[in-house]
Amino acid sequence: MSCLVHSCDLCSPLSPPLLATLLQIGPCLTCFPRSRFRTRRRDLSGRARACSFSLSRRDRVFFALPLLDTAMSNRPFSPNALAGKVCIVTGGASGIGYATVKAFLQAGAKGVTIVDLSADAINRAIDALAQELGAEVKDRLYACAGDVSQEETAERYVQETIRQFHRLDISVQCAGISLPSTDVADLKVSDWDKTMGVNLRGVFLGVQQSIRGILETPRGDGEGGDAAIVLVSSQLGLDGYAGSAAYSASKFALRGLMSSVAQEVGPKGIRVNAVCPGPIETPMLEGFSAEGHLTKGNIKRAGKPEEVAYAILFLASEASSYMCGSSLKVDAGWSKWC
Numbered sequence: 001m002s003c004l005v006h007s008c009d010l011c012s013p014l015s016p017p018l019l020a021t022l023l024q025i026g027p028c029l030t031c032f033p034r035s036r037f038r039t040r041r042r043d044l045s046g047r048a049r050a051c052s053f054s055l056s057r058r059d060r061v062f063f064a065l066p067l068l069d070t071a072m073s074n075r076p077f078s079p080n081a082l083a084g085k086v087c088i089v090t091g092g093a094s095g096i097g098y099a100t101v102k103a104f105l106q107a108g109a110k111g112v113t114i115v116d117l118s119a120d121a122i123n124r125a126i127d128a129l130a131q132e133l134g135a136e137v138k139d140r141l142y143a144c145a146g147d148v149s150q151e152e153t154a155e156r157y158v159q160e161t162i163r164q165f166h167r168l169d170i171s172v173q174c175a176g177i178s179l180p181s182t183d184v185a186d187l188k189v190s191d192w193d194k195t196m197g198v199n200l201r202g203v204f205l206g207v208q209q210s211i212r213g214i215l216e217t218p219r220g221d222g223e224g225g226d227a228a229i230v231l232v233s234s235q236l237g238l239d240g241y242a243g244s245a246a247y248s249a250s251k252f253a254l255r256g257l258m259s260s261v262a263q264e265v266g267p268k269g270i271r272v273n274a275v276c277p278g279p280i281e282t283p284m285l286e287g288f289s290a291e292g293h294l295t296k297g298n299i300k301r302a303g304k305p306e307e308v309a310y311a312i313l314f315l316a317s318e319a320s321s322y323m324c325g326s327s328l329k330v331d332a333g334w335s336k337w338c
């Protein structure tokens with residue numbers, strides 16, 4: 001994508017945030033007074049080095065920003081969107097969680113802890129990420145196996161992350177389960193408890209420990225600095241669905257948790273939001289009929305894990321700096337009420 005920005009002597013110069021945003025979008029062509037360019041160039045430090053420019057008039061500089069690596073044009077976000085950030089992704093060994101870890105690494109995260117049930121599954125995910133992104137990403141990954149519904153797991157993955165990477169900025173609560181569809185009249189109490197245990201209790205524990213961890217590490221502005229917690233709810237957290245009472249109740253409740261916690265910690269600099277995916281092609285969707293995906297959504301296919309991961313990345317990054325307490329639908333319009 002390329003864009004043309006014109007700023008003449010009568011206009012105010014481009015502000016560093018605007019220019020930084022343009023740099024993130026992709027190759028740009030901008031124009032503004034040369035004297036100010038020097039300042040802006042300094043503001044952008046190393047990132048403006050890729051600019052090529054030519055003088056067109058004495059007091060004006062045109063410069064193109066073909067920017068950084070060409071691979072960036074395949075990504076809808078900046079390779080610096082999460083520079084220096086340390087993140088946790090629960091359920092990171094598979095599906096949406098895996099795609100989120102990958103997106104975070106591509107966005108320059110300093111470190112990502114993958115939390116999942118089995119150490120083997122996490123190690124396979126790490127090998128796959130190294131295959132996709134290069135062996136050096138292994139230095140930015142940390143594995144933490146455990147059951148998120150257990151209190152000690154959340155405490156452990158937060159503390160080990162801080163020990164490993166010396167801070168915590170972002171926590172994505174993605175681990176979840178969906179048991180086979182059952183009418184509520186036949187639903188086993190044990191299945192209800194299991195669903196709530198992972199999808200709600202696990203997220204509550206993760207949010208609680210993550211807040212403590214984020215506040216424990218030194219921040220810039222405010223107590224939390226630019227910290228973010230993203231909860232993975234669902235389209236079924238917006239609309240119920242026959243046969244999914246336990247799952248849907250857990251995902252509705254998760255948004256209640258998100259909304260309350262956002263009010264508590266938003267003022268401390270920790271933004272808390274939720275993403276509500278529609279049907280996404282992951283192991284969780286296997287066994288479910290494709291009919292609903294093709295008929296209910298406005299885009300006639302199931303989503304891909306990375307299409308949710310990009311929304312999570314947006315909520316985790318400063319691009320969403322005025323969002324706190326929101327539920328972001330990524331469901332091609334499946335759920336209609338909001």
Ligand SMILES: NC(=O)c1ccc[n+]([C@@H]2O[C@H](COP(=O)([O-])OP(=O)(O)OC[C@H]3O[C@@H](n4cnc5c(N)ncnc54)[C@H](O)[C@@H]3O)[C@@H](O)[C@H]2O)c1
Nearest residue numbers: 091094095096116117147148174175176234279280282284
């Ligand atoms: N796939 C979809 O259609 C869809 C739609 C809406 C929401 N979601 C939500 O997205 C999230 C990710 O699901 P997915 O589709 O990527 O599924 P997935 O099965 O591919 O990934 C879920 C991951 O969570 C892990 N996990 C499950 N229970 C755990 C536990 N107790 N402790 C630690 N890890 C555990 C699994 O091992 C797995 O790696 C879930 O919260 C799910 O409810 C998925």
